[in-house]
Amino acid sequence: MNILTVIENKKNKQELSLEEIKYVVNGFVAGQIPDYQMSAFLMAVLLNGMSIEETINLTDVMIKSGDTLDLSFLNSKIVDKHSTGGVGDKTTLIVAPIVASLGVKVFKMSGRGLGHTGGTIDKLEAIKGFKTTIDKKDLLKQIENIGICIAAQTASLAPADKKIYALRDVTGTTNSIPLIASSIMSKKIAGGADYIVLDVKVGNGALMKNEQDARLLADYILKIGKHYNKKVVCLLTNMNEPLGNSVGNGLEVLESIDLLKNKGPKDLKEIVLALASQMVHYGLDISLDEAYIKCQESLENQKALQKFEELVKWQGGDISKIAVSDKVVSLKSPKTGFITDIDTLKIGLLAKELGAGRMKENEKIDYGVGLVLNKKVGDYVTEGEELVKIYMNEKDLPLQEVVSCFTIDTDKIDKRNLIIDILSN
Ligand code: URA
Helix, strand or coil, X not given: CCHHHHHHHHHCCCCCCHHHHHHHHHHHHXXXXXXXXXXXXXXXXHHHCCCHXXXXXXXXXXXXXXXXXXXXXXXXXXXXXXXXXXXCCCCXXXXXXXXXXXXXXXXXXXXXXXXXXXXXXXXXXCECCCCCCCCHHHHHHHHHHHCEEEEECCCCECHHHHHHHHHHHCCCCCCCHHHHHHHHHHHHHHCCCCEEEEEEEECCCCXXXXXXXXXXXXXXXXXXXXXXXXXXXXXXXXXXXXXXXEECHHHHHHHHHHHHCCCCCHHHHHHHHHHHHHHHHHHCCCCHHHHHHHHHHHHHCCHHHHHHHHHHHHCCCCCCCECCCCEEEEEECCCCEEEEEECHHHHHHHHHHHHHCCCCCCCCCCCCCEEEECCCCCCEECCCCEEEEEEECCCCCCHHHHHCCEEEECCCCCCCCCEEEEEEC
């Protein structure tokens, strides 16, 4: 077998055998297949897809590229969540502490930014000193002691995903159903989760632009879950505008802390409570309604906030030192009317251009930059009123580009439903 034949086979829309998938993935992890050939392979998968059987095989090879975590010694159900990625999507920073504050153990293996979407690990690293690389022994100790750990992929858990994910980020190969499904599920299964809640984002700011593709992605994820005997719930949620108001790493941490103080934006709270209650429902074996009330209480009585503070301290962070640039430009609305659309993909790309995300692998990012939207879809704005604040540092943005992300019209439109559907296996 050789890599050129496998690339050609996928280019010609052939179904790959398990042997071929093993050859590519293991060869890439071992450093025998260079980035340029792997990039060509990933692009062929993006363009021509993979069947569910190929995707299960890909997931399996990625899981077996490293260790799997056995958390059975905790004598507790292990619940996990993941998002397929969006703009301003900071839910993990709030959901994980809510769930852990209610006594359900959470081990969350998270990623960095992918394409125009942000990543939990980059956000947490905006907190000074916060360590995201934790070895297996320490993370087990942490989960046992405080019931929560959010870490980057270790070298030992699904290393194939870690390496492929970083390459996808900079080669335009992010929005592929088999690549997303295998990436997420290999991490979740290697991380030892019994029950997985997935936030499948749909819309112009998501990797899946329309509901049909999002449903297909959910179907792949649910089938992979079933293959591994894991209970999976997928929430299809709207990503036609950023979630919450803040986009950018440090800014998103601040907004998350606001919500943990039971303040933050309503849309963010709605998704957070929907995800957290699914996890608590399973983790504590109580009804979904009871779980929802408990999650709400955890925000109200600030138990979730305390859990977040405990997490930050345990992982070496200083919560009083969150990177936020002090060079701020306020952009005003050019006219009066209702916001009828926000080009969310463009907002994500502009944040990346400011330095919040990477253009090249291993590039340093700027944790302090980003945008804070003062107006969301359905809001009324008057000419000269603030539309958005831009937090910049070394890189500038063409301001007109930011204004052009907002469509302002005379007719009011209704707010869109945030939760489109809930599917499970
Ligand atoms: N999150 C992941 O872990 N992988 C993807 O491909 C997309 C979102």
